[in-house]
Amino acid sequence: STRPQTVGYGLNDSPAGLAAWILEKWRGWSDSRGDIDATFSRDFLLTVLTLYWATQTITSTMRDYADNRWLAAELGPADAVTVPTAVAVFAHQFIDDGTPPREWAERLYNVLRWTPMPSGGHFPSAEQPDLLSRDIAAFFNDLSAAASPQ
Structure with missing residues (x-):
């Protein structure tokens, strides 16, 4: 699927878009009860954003999920x-x-x-x-x- 790649181009081109994407994930996936500031400091969140922005690695983080979904190794009943x-x-x-x-x-x-x-x-x-x-x-x-x- 090219969707992670397509989204990645947009996020790597827009710091505001990247911030919105990442902060939505950190707010929604954390135990923040919707109040991200009560769970994480602004300095921490800005550091996370800066790391993704400076390294342009948001696409590779999404790519892994898509690849695992479509290209994952099959496990049989005897595999452990x-x-x-x-x-x-x-x-x-x-x-x-x-x-x-x-x-x-x-x-x-x-x-x-x-x-x-x-x-x-x-x-x-x-x-x-x-x-x-x-x-x-x-x-x-x-x-x-x-x-x-x-």
Whole structure:
């Protein structure tokens, strides 16, 4: 599909368009309840915008979604990811379909840690950095403890 490429041309040509596009995503996909200023500082948001503008990389961020949709590898019933996996389920993702079932993830992944989070959305490293970093550290600590001889 050429749609990500077409949108990318417009966004790379217009700083106001790029700002509108990105800020709408950060507002809608975060746990901001519609008040983006209560969740993110203006300096942070301007930094994000500046990074996309200076590097002209908004198109590549959208391209990945389109490519994965149309060109993704097919997985069969016997395929699985055996690497130890942790899943942090943030409470307010951008599509309110409820909590994904752990059983669904376990069909494909070796889920060793499943952490429902009380808050946060699509951008957890910016919204809830303490919750996310503690969960990552706990996961690797548990892996390390399990691998160490007793």
